Amino acid sequence: MSLLAWGLFGVDMNVWLDAFLRLQLVVVVMTVTVMFLIYFERKFVGRIQMRLGPMRTGPYGSLQSVADALKLLTKEDLRPSTADFWLFELAPYVTFIPAFMTLMALPFMEGWGVRNLQLGLFYIVAVSGVTVIGYIMAGWASDNKYALLGAVRSAAQLISYEIPLILAVLAASMVAGSLNINDIIYLQDTVPNIVLQPLPFVILMIALLAELSRRPFDIPIGESELVGGPWVEYSGIRWSIIFALSEYALLWGMSILTAMVFFGGWEWPFGTRSWWGDFDFLYQLLLIFVKSFLLILVVMWVSATFPRLRIDQLMAFCWKILLPFGFLQVMINGIVLMYLKDSEVARDIVLFLTSSALLVAMGYVIYWATRQAPREVRVGPEYALGSISR
């Protein structure tokens, strides 16, 4: 057993105190990670655009996040005079707390999370969906048309993409037969879920981009048209809570979740027991961090590559492609798991084949759909066009 398995650092203590200390640990790690992620994204996107990224603060700009944090914390906290006081002041917390709460149910090491929930996956998906309320609160309370537009768009987008995300996670948990993240990780000791379920993984990554309002799906916050979406009027510490903390904490939490559900967490590829002996937990932590950072890298890479979608393209992509294929995957999983209970190998092979076939089919549908001539749309009343030719 690793050092951290019982209580907190092997010390028995009050349940509430134990939970509180674990929370503090997660908060500290999360803050440091978020600061690192912001720096890393700026560097990475800079290199993609063949720039250097931040270079002045500290060696290779490594203290940039610290400087930014100091600047944001000391900045004036502005509030428009016509803003709704309570909604405006509380919206950052409503966006941040769900993002933070997703980290509660994640087992960072074997037997070490803040809490091990039997319905952990369900809890995470349910809680991370609350973020949108914060967006709407911010957009409504700002009394700014851009903020309101951004809030309405983010409501539409986040609620739509929640469904494919849930379906993708559901498909993976069907294979494991459990909603407990620990169980899901234990069951991936030989084959990670990404092999068995490639399609849900792809759906999850796409839905994740949309949930985080990252670049191909950044319609709610599009700087060029909405000047920052629901957060136009925020500044200083409130803005940093919304943007820096909740955005990146959610990115980190969801990447860890993906690493656990699809890449076997700390179990795959070498099993929980390693040659590190008593310091197994460090190895597990390292594995989780490496996997989640690779996923974050992919997210940043994708968001640095693609231009923004139009709102109808975004909705059509969700409702016409991701959602049907998600449902199809869930149904096929149900059938396969129902009728191939006896042989695990046969079950795995069939799951792999069906899911990759579906993935190829989804790719083809997208390919085919983008090749179609755009549908002709009548832009005005028929009499205004002169002659009706179609």
Add this chain to the structure above:
Amino acid sequence: MIGVLKSLGLTMSTMLRKPVTIQYPSAHRSVPERDRAFPILLWDFEIDESFCTGCHACERACPVECMTVTMMDNPKFAEGKSKRRKILDEFFIDYARCMRCNICVEVCNFDAIAMNNTWAGHELSVVDRKDLVMDREQLLALSKTRQIRPWVPS
């Protein structure tokens, strides 16, 4: 679909390439040899005096009248060390007025003036405009360091 993968490959390849930007104030790109910043005077290391004899050719040719030159008898000519009868006494160029037209360089009979082709000719911001009026020593300073390879039209 294929375009998506292609674009991902493209961004990754630009990520692995060397950045095109540099840390400007601490790192400089090399300036072309024929770069035309402000005019400077050149130093004759063989005789240890300036090439310029103060002949006023550049001053008269200057379209914006940014130069002031005075001439004096060369003490080294009297000693027999130099062939130059006259040598420059004072030389002022107002860099704030100079329009970098290169005419002074072209009219000079002694190849004594050249356009500064280093970064020192570009990073000249000062607080007071008067500081841009360069005197003889300032104009000769760069050449005396031997760090300039002047490009003089022949």
